[in-house]
Every structure is written in C-alpha cells, then in structure tokens.
Amino acid sequence: MQLLHRGKVRDVYTDRPGELILVASDRVSVYDVVLPTPIPDKGKMLTALSLWWFDQLSDVVPNHVISAEDVPDEWAGRAIRCRQVDIVQVECIARGYLAGLGWEAYSSSGTISGVEIPPGLVEGDRLPEPVFTPTTKTAPEDGHDEPMTFAEVANQVGEELAERLRSTTLELYRRGAQIAEERGVILVDTKFEFGVTPDGELILADEVMTSDSSRYWRVEDWKPGGRQVGYDKQYVRDWARDLGTWDKTPPGPEIPPDVVEEARRRYAVMFERITGMAWE
Template identity: 80%
Template sequence: MELLHRGKVRDVYSDRPGEVILVATDRVSVYDVVLPTAIPDKGKLLTSLSLWWFEQLADVMPNHVISATDVPAEFAGRAVRCRQVDIVQVECIARGYLAGLGWDAYRETGKISGVEIAPGLLEGDKLPEPVFTPTTKTAPEDGHDEPMTFDEVSDAVGAELAETLREKTLELFKRATAITDGRGVHLADTKFEFGLAKDGTLLLADEVLTSDSSRYWRDEDWKPGQRQVSYDKQFVRDWARDLGTWDKTPPGPEIPPAVVEETRARYVAMYERITGLKWD
C-alpha cells in the first residue's frame, strides 16, 4: 500500500486504482494541533458511527463508501474502503444551535458566515432554522479555517455547486436531527465534506456525524445560557482551553488519564445512544 496522506486523525492509503482506504486512528487534535496522548478505541468508534450514519443518509445522498470489510487486516474495524474523489475545498457546516465559534460570531456581529440570526438568543439556544455556515478548508500549516459567506463559496466553486452544497448540507442535517431528536440527543452542529467522483457525481465523503465532526448534547444536560455538557471532542477542547498554560501551538499538552478515560466514555455513550447498539 501507498500512504497518500497523513492527516490529524486519519491516514489515507491506496492499493487499487480509483480507490482509497481511510484509516481512523486514536489520535486527537484540538486547535489544529495533534495532542501526544491517544484516546483508546477512538478510531473504531469514529468508523463505526460514521458507517451507521452513511447507511441512515443513503437515500438523501450517495456516498463514497465501498466496503468496511475489504480492508487490510491490521486496520480492521477502523478503516473504510472508498471511491477516490476530489474533495470540494469548502467545509460545509450546518448549525442548529448557538455554540462554539458560531456563538462567538453571533455575539460579536449578530451573524454567522454572513447569515443574519434572530437577536436576543443565548449560548446554547436553538436557532429558529438550521443555517449553512461554511468555512475555508485550510491546511494546519497554512493557518486556520475562516468563515465564508455564501457568495464567497459561489466565487470559489461556482454558483451551481455552491447551491447544491448548501441544499444538501441542510437536508442531511435535518434528516440527522430527526433521528437524534428521538433518541434524547441535541445535534448542535456538524461538518460535512463532499467530493466529486470522476464521472462528476457529488458524493458525501470523509467521515459523517461523528463525535469528532459534530457537537452532541444530551437532552437532560441542555441548559441555554451557559457552556453545554459535550459528548464529543469539545470535551477535550474545553479541558485544553481551561488549562490556561497552553498557547494552542505545537507541541500540545499530554492528556491526563482521567480525561482520556472520560473522553472515551463520552464517545461510547453517544455512539450507544444514537445507534441503539451496544459498544463491544
């Protein structure tokens, strides 16, 4: 196999023309820095949840998955064989609640990615309607992702594709929230990635609705007006931010064993609550 790319969390290999193998590792990154401590089973949890969601959303949009079993034995459980696609260079984010950078932008300007949001909302509040708030797709060595307006997306990829990205992002998000709402989960926001196959078909790609790419809150914890209890990577971000001693540049700090254990437990808990399956 040929290693094509090593990302913050995923490694991409090729062993056949037109196909790639996406391998999810146990690495964890915050603020675009890979931390030196791994989270046990994280790669398998991300892969399993992503595959479950690809199945749930297959009638909304085709995806790049070929097989979860036709992969090298050493990657079993944390790898997916996929069609090779050209990833659209826009991070397609849907938001249903005010949190994270979306909350910061709203508090400062009343807008997120140029979209006007109703005034008077609190941190953690549900938005009147989900919104499409794209960002640039920037390599960590080149800086951080920056918010994009819809017009900027149109300039970058063309008006027709931009409209499709917005439409599909919101359609996928609404389908996902219809599922999570019935399972005691608030899907606050998530990031989708899309890719163009050789025949020009737009496919849902990369990971989908994992605890790395999404913000998940339990119904019983949701309290607008404050920082929410996160069952996703935000738990590690909050720990790193609250240290007060790290400037968010490499090298990142070691994660204490108690935080590692709690992070894994939250990933498992959200996997089980969303899928209804027991994590083994």
C-alpha cells in the same frame, strides 16, 4: 499499499486505482494540534458511528463507501475502503444551535458566515432554522479554516455547485437532527465534506456525523444560557482551553488519565445512544 496522506487523526492509503483506504487512529487534535495522548478505541468508535450514519443518510445523497470489510487485517474496525473523488475545497457546516465559533460570531456581529441571526438569543439556544455556515479548507501548516459567506463559496466553486452544497448540507443536517432527537440526542452542529465524480455527481465523503466532526448534547442536559455538557471532542477541547497554560501551538499538552477515561466514555455513550448498539 501506498500512504498518500497522514492527517491529524486519519491516514489515507491506496492499493487500487480509484480507491482509497481511510484509517482512523486514536489520535485526538484540538485547535489544529495533535495531542500526544491517544484516546483508546476512538478510531474504531468513530468509524463505526460514521458507517452507521452513512447508511442512515444514503437516500439523501450517495456516499463514497465501498466496504468496511475489504481492508487489511491490522486496520479492521477502523478503516473504510472508499471511492476516490475530487474533494470540494469547502468545509460544509450546518448549525442548529448557538455554540462554539458560531456563538462567538453571533455574539460579536449578530451573524454567522454572513447569515443574519435574530437578536436576543443566548449561548446554547436553538436557532429558528438550521443555517449553512461554510469555511475554507486550510491545511494546519497554512493556518486555520476561515468563515466563508455563501457568495464566497459561489465565487470559488460556481453558483450551481454552491447551491447544491448548501441544500444538501442542510437536508443532511435536518435528517440527522431528527434521527438523533428521537434517541434523546441534540445534533448541535456538524460538518460535511463532499466530492464530485467525473460526471458531476455529488458524493458525501470523509467521515459523517462523528463525535469529532459534530457537537452532541444529551437532551436532558440542555440548558441554554452558557456552556453545555458535550459528548464529543469538545470535552477535550474545553479541558485544553481551561488549562490556562497552553498557547494552542505545538507541542500540545499530555492528557491526564482521568480526562482520557472520561473522553472515551463520552464517545462510547454517544455511539450507544445514537446507534442503539452496545460498544464492546
């Protein structure tokens, strides 16, 4: 077993040619900084949710999953064996509502990643149509991801692949948003990673629509006009931001027990509501 990469929250191993094992930890990162306090069961919950979504979306685009059982016993429940593909160096983000960096960009310019958004919207509003708002893929030690326009994506990967990335990202978002809404959940925004096989097939990779890579709100909580109640990593991000004493550089602050407990509860609530399965 060879460790290929240790990320902020996932570790990547290989033990066979052409295959990877993605291991999700209980680590949590905000503002590209890994906080010193883990969220118990987070890795298992996000792995289970990701596998559920891969299954739901498999008719939209193929994915890299080989098996969730054929993994070492010590990682059972939080690891996925998958195909090794060349990852496209673009973070493919779809937004259906105004929140986070999308809201900040709209507030200052009326656009997000070069996409014109109608005037007069407020924080938390639903967009007339979902939009493709890609960013760069930047290693934490090299800085932060930066917004990209579609033209910049096309310049980096080619017009044909850029069109496929945009159309597939939006199709995945629409399917996911519809499924979530049927369960009383708003899929605010989400990001995808894609890989390309040697024969040019586009493959959905990494994790998909987890509470780390997506924003989720409950339908009953949605009140446009301010910060919404998040059932995702945004809860921890908001806590860290509201401290007012941390400059968002390492080392990160310890998370107090009550915040850890509430974060775990929100991850579990969203898993259960979306999948319809109880979290044990």
